[in-house]
Amino acid sequence: MMRPLHNSIRRVYLATGLAVLCAIAGHAQAQAAAFPNKPLRIIVGFPPGSSTDSIARASADHLRLKLGQPVVVDNRPGANGVLAATEAARAAADGYTLLATNSSGITVNPQLYKKITYQPERDFTALTMSVSAPFILTINPSSERTGAVHTVADWVALARGLAN
Numbered sequence: 001m002m003r004p005l006h007n008s009i010r011r012v013y014l015a016t017g018l019a020v021l022c023a024i025a026g027h028a029q030a031q032a033a034a035f036p037n038k039p040l041r042i043i044v045g046f047p048p049g050s051s052t053d054s055i056a057r058a059s060a061d062h063l064r065l066k067l068g069q070p071v072v073v074d075n076r077p078g079a080n081g082v083l084a085a086t087e088a089a090r091a092a093a094d095g096y097t098l099l100a101t102n103s104s105g106i107t108v109n110p111q112l113y114k115k116i117t118y119q120p121e122r123d124f125t126a127l128t129m130s131v132s133a134p135f136i137l138t139i140n141p142s143s144e145r146t147g148a149v150h151t152v153a154d155w156v157a158l159a160r161g162l163a164n
Helices: 002-034 051-067 079-090 103-107 152-163
Strands: 040-044 071-075 097-100
Touching: 040 051, 040 079, 051 071, 051 097, 079 097, 079 103
Parallel strands: 040 071, 040 097
Antiparallel strands: none
C-alpha cells in the first residue's frame, strides 16, 4: 500500500522539478534572445596599430556584422596589459566587455607585479585563442659582444657570463 503513495509523491517531485527546469530554461532563453541589445566593448592593453589591436579590430568588425550591434575597441596601453586587464576586471560581468590580450597579461603579469588588482582565474573566462604566434629570438650579428652567438646555447653562455 505504501508503494503507490510513494510513486505518486515521486511523480509530483519529478513534475515540479521538470516545471522548474523548464521555467529556468525559458528565462535563460528569453535573456539570450535579448543579447546583445547595446554596443559591445573590446578593451585592448596595447596601442593602436599593435598586433593585438589589429586582431581586436578585425574581430570587432566581424562581431558587429554577426550581432548587429556596434563594437568599440578601447585601447588602454600600459604596464604590459595590466591597465586594460584591470579595467576589464572592473566591468560588469554581463558579456558586453571583452578583453583582448596576449598570454603575458594573464599568465606573467600576476607574477611580475605585486599590486595587481585582478586575479585571472577569478575575474576572466577564456573564450578563444585568436592567434598563435611564435616568439623569435634574434641577435645583432654585427655587435662585438653578440657576433659569436649562433645558437641558443651560445646565447645562454653569453648571458651567464654577463651575469657573473
